[in-house]
Amino acid sequence: MKFYLILDIGGTKTSGALFTQDGKIVDDYVHVAPSKTFLGEEAVYENTKDVLLHIIDHFSVKKEDIMGIGVGSPGPLDAEKGIIIHAPLMGWHDFPIVQRLEADFGTKVMLDNDGNLGALAEVRMGVAKGLQNVLYMTVSTGCGGGIVVNGEVYRGSSCGAGEVGHMSIMPEGLKCPCGSVGCFELYASGTAINNRIRDDLQKGIQSKVFDMASHNPKKLNGKLLNEAATLGDAYALDVYRKEGYYLGVGIANQFNFFNPDTIVLGGGVTKAKQFFHETLMETLKERCIQPIDDSSVRYSIMNDRVVLYGAYCMIKEYTDKNYRDRSV
Template identity: 35%
Template sequence: MGIEGASLFIGVDLGGTKIASALVDADMRMIDRVRVATRPEEGPSAVIGRMLDTVQDLTLRNGCGVGEVRALGIGCPGPLDPKTGIVLDAPNLMWKDVSLAAPMAEATGRPVYLENDANVAALAENRLGAGRGARNMMYITVSTGIGSGLILGSKLYVGAAGSAGELGHVTMVADGPLCGCGNRGCLESLASGTAIARRARETAVRPGGEGILKAACGDINAIDASLVASAAAAGDAAAAAILRDAFEYLGIAVANVVNLLNLDMVVIGGGVARVGDVLFDTVRRLVKLRSFACLARDVLIVPASLGADAGALGAACYAAERLAREERDAGCDPSICHDLEGPE
């Protein structure tokens, strides 16, 4: 493979069900990837141990040492503090105030940088994927929840404390469904895969919902977003209406962001986005309908292209960019220069 002496980075995508890690070269080309189960019920130190195992696997089987890895990046569900490397609250990991970057840095002897998973995925799609060349871009992932990240002026925009880009939790309906965050009527409570499945289960037991129930072989618990998408594709009107409503809410949210930020591009990924045209056509239609014509004309709305690798690749990109920035700032007091707002 000839990677000896190369400039290597490792990105780790820590999710509630899996840890996906990638070894990349200085140009962010994937050399190798590893996936293992997270098993969060075993607690933070077991999970951190498994993350370290993936790092060791990646280096050992590619004939390099951890010492040849210049830096590691971790993408993790937030809220978290990128400056201290502490995960503040990650319900699907059952973590509160867990120090993550420090033990990883101690065990590897390498710099470790932590950032929100949707933010690093946004960075990956912008630097390497469907959003290449876009200076002002929003990445949205629609799966069980809705996450997003913003690239503004070609930089990852993280806001005052690192938590910017929570499109999933903008309020769409004042008295809408209760959201996991405690608010009502969030976009996530109306347009995520979980929301689509919930509406379909409610519809299935009402007149008109027979087609959905039949598609689930009569088992209400078997109804998920992909079943709704298949039923809609097979011509079921109730399923099609559920998808249309969800994607119209998504389109309204995107139209709001387009009016606010005059984006060049919106990149949409995640499991639900795999339904394809029905989502993208609806979002494009709503943006045209609800944004200023000149702003709607400027924005391309496209599918994400990196799939399940976006998180790990983005974490590696983030590490490389933070390290480059710290090296540029070298010479000044690191305790002051550590005050980063995100990579350039």
């Protein structure tokens, strides 16, 4: 029996899984390990490699039974050259991860940006399956994205397409570490929400969420905000209305530019969608020049495995095409 090894490299954790040829995670088992950031490029690479070795050992799989390895990683990167251009947390600069993994595992390795792979997974296997023009956005620590045009991932001229988090929605807004101002993720990401509620705590605003955190800013997080909103707390509900508005502004810009079939939203913030979806849709309808309906915004059901599924689709499609080309 043949398998695919799949890897999702993140700034805090790295996940690995073994996929069957028909796209199932073997035994529904995903191995997750800390990414060992800031320990230097070799230490981080060895840790990354160990995640794959753990999967091989766990299932007693022979290397010759591995048809290929699919890798998802934050950018910027060069998917064609298999190089991670810049990953400060990892200490990687122009790091040839594909070449290194192919040498260590003796099989074909493919690499792409995690946002691109999220988009690919949703179009091939997820809530946008079968659609041709799709936007994908993860709303989490930041706001990342991917674009599918005519059924294929669109990467741009230098593999940098889909950086929706750094689209400016406030020209005179907050300064972003990227060098711009008013970036989308400064207002709509999970980090933005946390910063907002911590600032409000210092202002003396009253809310159940602050009581739950014992008025300690270090204990404030999205989980407590969600709990307070569930209890009907007026402040928490207002925070989510603002989130819906900011998401709507940024997503409307994307809709007006790309005119997609749909946008799929994923990431931790979407767990609270029941509190912001209505405002999001109202904002979209106000700002989009094309008609918007309930199918225009969809929510991922793959959650934190979406990059794994996308990396599987990437390597699977490559090996299938390669096999067909050899058979002609």
